[in-house]
Amino acid sequence: MTQGFHLVVDNVDKRFNTKQGEFIAIRDINLRVQRGEFVALIGHSGCGKSTLLNLIAGLSTASSGVLVCAGREIAGPGPDRGVVFQNHSLLPWLTCFDNVYLAVERVFSGKEGNAQLKARTEAALKMVGLAHAMHKHPNEISGGMKQRVGIARALAIEPAVLLLDEPFGALDALTRAHLQDELMRIVAETKSTVVMVTHDVDEAVLLSDKIVMMTNGPAATIGEILEVNLPRPRDRLALAEDTDYHHYRKAVVEFLYAKQKKAA
Amino acid sequence: MSASLTVNQTMTSSVVNTATTPAPYATSAPEPQTVVPGPTPEQVRLAAERVASTEAAARRRRERLAVFVQRVVPGIVGILLFLLLWQGVAQWVGNFPGPAKVWDSAVKLFSDPFYQKGPNDQGIGWNIISSLKRVGIGFGLAALVGIPLGFLIGRFATMDRMTAPIISILRPVSPLAWLPIGLMVFKAANPAAIWVIFICSIWPMIINTAVGVQRIPQDYLNVARVLNLSEWKVFTKILFPAVLPYMLTGVKLSIGVAWLVIVAAEMLTGGVGIGFWLWDEWNNLVMEHIIIAIFTIGIVGLILEQALIWIARRFQFE
Numbered sequence: 310m311t312q313g314f315h316l317v318v319d320n321v322d323k324r325f326n327t328k329q330g331e332f333i334a335i336r337d338i339n340l341r342v343q344r345g346e347f348v349a350l351i352g353h354s355g356c357g358k359s360t361l362l363n364l365i366a367g368l369s370t371a372s373s374g375v376l377v378c379a380g381r382e383i384a385g386p387g388p389d390r391g392v393v394f395q396n397h398s399l400l401p402w403l404t405c406f407d408n409v410y411l412a413v414e415r416v417f418s419g420k421e422g423n424a425q426l427k428a429r430t431e432a433a434l435k436m437v438g439l440a441h442a443m444h445k446h447p448n449e450i451s452g453g454m455k456q457r458v459g460i461a462r463a464l465a466i467e468p469a470v471l472l473l474d475e476p477f478g479a480l481d482a483l484t485r486a487h488l489q490d491e492l493m494r495i496v497a498e499t500k501s502t503v504v505m506v507t508h509d510v511d512e513a514v515l516l517s518d519k520i521v522m523m524t525n526g527p528a529a530t531i532g533e534i535l536e537v538n539l540p541r542p543r544d545r546l547a548l549a550e551d552t553d554y555h556h557y558r559k560a561v562v563e564f565l566y567a568k569q570k571k572a573a
Numbered sequence: 574m575s576a577s578l579t580v581n582q583t584m585t586s587s588v589v590n591t592a593t594t595p596a597p598y599a600t601s602a603p604e605p606q607t608v609v610p611g612p613t614p615e616q617v618r619l620a621a622e623r624v625a626s627t628e629a630a631a632r633r634r635r636e637r638l639a640v641f642v643q644r645v646v647p648g649i650v651g652i653l654l655f656l657l658l659w660q661g662v663a664q665w666v667g668n669f670p671g672p673a674k675v676w677d678s679a680v681k682l683f684s685d686p687f688y689q690k691g692p693n694d695q696g697i698g699w700n701i702i703s704s705l706k707r708v709g710i711g712f713g714l715a716a717l718v719g720i721p722l723g724f725l726i727g728r729f730a731t732m733d734r735m736t737a738p739i740i741s742i743l744r745p746v747s748p749l750a751w752l753p754i755g756l757m758v759f760k761a762a763n764p765a766a767i768w769v770i771f772i773c774s775i776w777p778m779i780i781n782t783a784v785g786v787q788r789i790p791q792d793y794l795n796v797a798r799v800l801n802l803s804e805w806k807v808f809t810k811i812l813f814p815a816v817l818p819y820m821l822t823g824v825k826l827s828i829g830v831a832w833l834v835i836v837a838a839e840m841l842t843g844g845v846g847i848g849f850w851l852w853d854e855w856n857n858l859v860m861e862h863i864i865i866a867i868f869t870i871g872i873v874g875l876i877l878e879q880a881l882i883w884i885a886r887r888f889q890f891e
Contacts, residue, residue: 366799386798398792402814402888411810415800466800 315502316342316365316470321374323360333528334360338374340521340531342470347496347503349513351561352523352532353571358506359474361523365504366392366472379469388416391463395475397455399447405458406443409433409465416466433465434458436495453484460492464499471496473505477512486545489515493543510565514557515545522564525571532569535560670861678861679868693853695845697865701873703845704835707763711770712831718771719778719827720820726779727786727816740779748773748834752841762842769838770831777826785819786812814888821885828881832874847873 318340325332335357342348350358363369364376367386376383378390399408410430417426434443437457442450447458456476463471476492477485489512496503507513513520517537524532537557539548548554656672663671670678686698726732751772755765793815797807839848847870854862 368795368798385801387801388799390799392795392799394792394795396792398796400793400796400811400814403810411802411806412800415802415806 313343314341315344315346315379316340316504317375317377318361318365319375319377321361321364321371321376323357323364323369324372334526335523335530336528337530342502342504342519344502345500346518347516348505348519348521349517350504350506350521350523351508351510351513351565352529353525353565353569354508355526356523357526357529358523362472362474362504362506365470366390388412388466389469391466391468391471393456393459393463393471393473393476395478397447397452397459399455399458399462401447404444404446405434405439405450405461406430408447408458409462412462413465429465433461436464436498437461437491451484453480453488456480456488457491460495464495464501469502471501471503473503475506475508478508485512490545492516493541497542510558510561513561514539514554515543515548520557520561522561522569525569533564668858668860670864675861675864679865682862682865692845697847697850697869700845700847700850701869704839704847705873707766707839707846708770708828708831708835711767711835712774712828714767715771715775715827715831716778716824719775719823720782723779723782723820723823724786724812724816727783733783740776743772744776744780748830749837749841752838756842762844766835766838766842766844766846770834773834774827774831777830778820778823781819781823781826782816785816788819789815817888818885821881821888825878825881825885828877829874832870832877836870 318338321338322336323334325334338361340348350361352358360369364371365378365383367383367390370385381389383390399405400411403411410426413426413430413433417429421429431440431443434440437460439454439457439461442454447455450458456479459476477488480488493516495501505516514537520535520537521531522533522535523529535557539551539553539557660671663669663674682697686696688696689699722736726736748769751769752765755768756762759765759768789812793811797811802810835846836848836851839846840852843849847866851863851866851870854860854866
């Protein structure tokens, strides 16, 4: 049943013990992701989409159910899943190069020499367009550039799945659009499998093959899954006029604001 | 081309100089303007830029001067007032040396800082060095014990709960209260003084290191977790650099305490050292030397602290 899928989430629940008793964050989560697929998790804040991503990352463990990544059960965090955090999480005392190198060294140092490790790090930074800022420290570069380094760090280790936790949430609209285009190019280039948490409808429709819409918490679960059959490469200008695009967009907006309406 | 450029230059200089020197030929020489073609817009722009840049330079000079006056002059005035007050006190109180007398004495003293005439009569350089050595050993041992202990307390809550009551009780104890214990255990003055330095300078390092470890952002630890970094890598690449600024704050406080304490400890234990020397000169009633000792202690303390601030600044990341 799980054959052929790259990432499988099977009947997963996550419960927390609080002072007021047990709190069910998410329940009955079933998700199948194919190799090379781009999946967006969308929902109102507090719907447990980050909780689900943390389970896939292995940063927390499921209360019940099974998660399988590339044929192996997820028991904890590991470098087969690259994570891009919302607030970039670069180590400020390391240069951009060293931040990426730390990850590369961890994954490939047994198999490859120093020159190859360096080459991998440089290639990753070049891919995100930061070859010129390689030896700068994070405090010397802009927020968008930091997030690019985060993406380079996650992709440099050639993960089976790339996990993005609202990666562009803290950026201004223009930088965000630019980085979305970059991400589409990089994902097409590396044929990565991606799971991304977002609360931005346009971002979800533009980037995804599949939009997983979550109901409101507590005890949130998957409400609907929308397949986005827009041809790639996608161009945001052309899509602005596209009727299919608007159809998909409307479906997500309807889910979020009519079916899962949330009091502010 | 060059002719018109010189015209430009005279124009700019006349613009700059109008305030000081009148331009007597400005009205009587309209002919060259008709012969030489007028400056092109580009040249006008360049000239304007030149004027702007010289004006900017002048403005910068003025600002620098203003900053200097605001920052440095009050300090100098303060020192002068202090010397005046000192002189006044010296005139009122008998035997109290004024600034000039102390200065003469200091010049004499510091012109031969490294003489040695027996154990009780050595140059001031030796005294400073002996004190610094004691502080160095006591403080170094405290760092060796205190910093790892701080890491343990910060990392493990049980350690924190275990040590918290003892630290809270022992930390506020006055430095010299520890001296008899040192004398009893080591049966010698010098190790006892070092012991006092050790026990007094260890607390800020333990506490600041522990707080630093407890305040490491979860994000950094998450990076370590998703990459599955080895314990050694986590320590060298994440824990240590993240805690370093806190640790250095602890070190800075500790060295301040150590230098405060050494003088008191040496007064009681004797031997060679700036604190002992101060007490010795009191017994000899050489008041100038006492004042010199006070200033020396202050200046060495200031240098120690500034050096650590300088080091700490190099490890500030955000």
